[in-house]
Amino acid sequence: MSLRLLTKAPSAVAVRPMLAAQRSTASAAVRHMATSAEDKEVSPDSKAQSIIDALPGNSLVSKTGVVTALAGAAAYFISQEIYIFNEESLVLFAFAATFGGIVKSARQPFNEWADGHISKIRSVLEKARVDHKAAVADRIEQVGQMKDVVEVTKALYALSKETAKLEAEAFELKQKTAMSAEVKSVLDSWVRYETSVREREQSKLAAYMIEKIKADLLDPTLQSQILEESITQVEKIAGSKA
Template sequence: SQKPAPAEKASSLIDSLPGNSVVSKTGSVVLGTGLTAAAISQELYVVNEESILAIGSLILFAYIAKIAREPYNSWASSQIEKMKNVLNASRTQHTEAVQSRINNVGELKDVVNLTKSLFALSKETAQTESKVYELTQQNAVNAEVKSVLDSWVRFEAQERESEQAQLTQTVINNINKQISDEKFQKDTLTQAVAEIEQLVKDKKI
């Protein structure tokens, strides 16, 4: 297999570095190299297998990020376009809904008069229901008062009947007591004989 030319290989490596221009890409490499050399010279940094592995991983991640940048940009563009389409569709639907409501308001221009008529009718109905309820309550009160008065009249009648019965019985008992008295019987008989004699004298019998 044919090996790539050194110029192509260098260009590919530069393209894989982060940055927007050749100056920024190479500048980051020079800066990184300078910092690494300074750290090594000051014994702040020791080259070992772990550091080499870390550098290789960073280079690999940078290369993967460059490769994935274009698909991500394409996906982001498609998502932005999709959101634009959704917003445009929503705007269109909103405009149509507003226009439809405007048309409905124009068709229902007589709703105010109809509402006023219905309100007046409902007010009259409420007043009628209030009067009916008031009359119903008044009739209920009158019926209750009449029931109480009737009960009182019946009670008074029963009391009078009881008193009259007791009075009659008392009179009868007194008469019977007087009739059974011998003195009363004698006095009554004497008075009756005297009255008969007087009638005979007066020649009325």
């Protein structure tokens, strides 16, 4: 695009032949584009509707106002030689038309992608909100179940006191049982010792008596006395049988 600010000075007069040549070239290019556009089989109604849709504005009146304002501004700039319409302007218009077509064609896919992404984020947020509500409800229910914690704590404290008391009694009984077992063990050891001593004394006494009897049996007087007593007893037995 060639946007030039020209003044009424004599230097502007020197460049007017060049500007006229550029203007004629631009007019020829415009006629060529118009001829090539007419060669295409496009419905005039659809072409007009597409042009109207491409204009900014929400209604036909606003679009007409925009076109009128742009046309007036362009006529003013061109008449005052502030703006020079040349091949650079054609390049600008072609680029603007191409860019507008790309934007228009990509608008719907981009909107669909944006809507899908927004829907995905919304679903994730809704799911997170539902999960959070469920977690809060569960926590409230758990806290509600702990409303009797004071009474339960008191009951557990009383139970722990009773348990400690029973454990103390059980420990005392265990100590008494252990003491009784120890005393019984000592007494049993004493009984075993006395029994062993008595048995040893009895065995000594029996051995002494056996030795004494053996010694007495070796005495001739005792032997004759025993013999006489034996004969007397035999005679008595024989006399009683006769």
